Amino acid sequence: MTSTKNNHNEQESNGSDQNQNTKLRLEDADESMCDADAADDITSADYYFDSYSHFGIHEEMLKDIVRTKSYQDVIYKNKYLIKDKIVLDVGAGTGILSLFCAKAGAAHVYAVECSQMADTAKEIVKSNGLSDVITVLKGKIEEIELPVPKVDVIISEWMGYFLVYENMLDTVLYARNKWLVDGGIVLPDKASLYLTAIEDAHYKEDKVEFWNNVYGFDMSCIKRRAITEPLVDTVDGNQIVTDSKLLKTMDISKMASEDASFTAPFQLVAKRNDQIHALVAYFDVSFTMCHKMIGFSTGPKSRATHWKQTVLYLEDVLTICEGEMITGSMSIAPNKKNPRDVDIKLSYSLNGQHCKISRTQLYRMR
Numbered sequence: 466m467t468s469t470k471n472n473h474n475e476q477e478s479n480g481s482d483q484n485q486n487t488k489l490r491l492e493d494a495d496e497s498m499c500d501a502d503a504a505d506d507i508t509s510a511d512y513y514f515d516s517y518s519h520f521g522i523h524e525e526m527l528k529d530i531v532r533t534k535s536y537q538d539v540i541y542k543n544k545y546l547i548k549d550k551i552v553l554d555v556g557a558g559t560g561i562l563s564l565f566c567a568k569a570g571a572a573h574v575y576a577v578e579c580s581q582m583a584d585t586a587k588e589i590v591k592s593n594g595l596s597d598v599i600t601v602l603k604g605k606i607e608e609i610e611l612p613v614p615k616v617d618v619i620i621s622e623w624m625g626y627f628l629v630y631e632n633m634l635d636t637v638l639y640a641r642n643k644w645l646v647d648g649g650i651v652l653p654d655k656a657s658l659y660l661t662a663i664e665d666a667h668y669k670e671d672k673v674e675f676w677n678n679v680y681g682f683d684m685s686c687i688k689r690r691a692i693t694e695p696l697v698d699t700v701d702g703n704q705i706v707t708d709s710k711l712l713k714t715m716d717i718s719k720m721a722s723e724d725a726s727f728t729a730p731f732q733l734v735a736k737r738n739d740q741i742h743a744l745v746a747y748f749d750v751s752f753t754m755c756h757k758m759i760g761f762s763t764g765p766k767s768r769a770t771h772w773k774q775t776v777l778y779l780e781d782v783l784t785i786c787e788g789e790m791i792t793g794s795m796s797i798a799p800n801k802k803n804p805r806d807v808d809i810k811l812s813y814s815l816n817g818q819h820c821k822i823s824r825t826q827l828y829r830m831r
């Protein structure tokens with residue numbers, strides 16, 4: 466899953482004005498995301514609020530080879546998981562995962578999609594001669610009726626930036642609780658969030674310190690806000706100063722919705738003398754049901770995906786020596802007012818030779 470969320474690369478290439486216009490505000494979009502009028506009547510305003518109705522966002526996801534090819538490999542190389550099974554595709558988009566499942570011999574696939582793209586998915590299914598195997602249902606998972614009481618397989622690409630942004634995981638858990646047969650499988654079934662630390666003086670200067678002096682004026686009130694918004698961008702492997710630590714693994718086949726809110730301790734050990742400007746979060750997902758385990762990582766050392774990484778700038782610059790350790794904890798929870806936003810609380814301390822710091826920072830992905 467993706468969204469038109471802001472990120473530094475877009476700002477660099479598009480200019481901030483345009484970027485402001487293309488950014489989907491999920492709190493505004495929530496209603497219209499699933500309830501817009503018929504495709505023919507759609508205006509540019511609808512597209513603004515109904516990002517998944519436009520093919521552009523699906524193009525980005527489909528062209529994310531790491532993402533789409535992993536799902537294809539899971540299905541084509543493990544046909545026994547799908548063959549003769551009833552499959553539910555949660556958030557089908559263009560229907561790509563349903564098409565893979567149909568080709569792998571599914572008995573029937575229910576492709577549920579709430580945006581206008583559902584109409585297009587129907588057309589795609591028809592033009593590929595698979596209408597007898599795939600039924601596209603337009604509507605929210607939480608509101609639709611399925612013509613069958615149970616399904617054998619639930620497949621979904623629900624992952625957002627920082628894994629949990631947009632909170633579509635809840636939709637998958639809802640579908641699992643309601644329709645998955647005992648012993649049925651969820652694809653993917655594991656997702657893990659990791660943390661590392663980077664040197665990022667140049668970008669921090671550009672994105673955060675910039676506000677200290679804007680054409681001679683003090684706009685540092687914006688700096689205080691800017692630092693609370695995690696940035697989605699690609700981090701170069703050379704920027705990494707410490708090792709990486711696993712924060713949390715979620716078992717999609719067993720977890721409860723509340724398990725997506727958690728506090729995880731971490732210890733990051735410096736691999737060289739450097740300065741640290743930000744912590745970076747990324748995730749991986751795996752399909753452990755496969756004959757040979759398949760998965761992919763969105764980490765800075767892996768092939769880039771449209772999820773990039775999530776950068777959390779620190780108020781302090783941490784001057785760290787090789788072998789020294791940043792200890793801390795990260796708490797993650799959906800925002801109470803707008804559950805599609807994520808609240809992050811980061812506490813960190815370094816008791817090093819050149820730097821002694823202990824601080825807590827709050828962030829919000831919106």
Ligand code: SAH
Pocket residue numbers: 466467517523526527555556557558559560561562577578579580582604605606607621622623633636
């Ligand atoms: N499965 C497609 C699309 C993934 S993006 C692919 O892999 O390319 C996630 C999709 O889920 C979006 O198209 C979005 O509109 C849809 N979606 C999000 N929440 C939903 C819900 N509650 N019910 C139905 N569809 C939902």
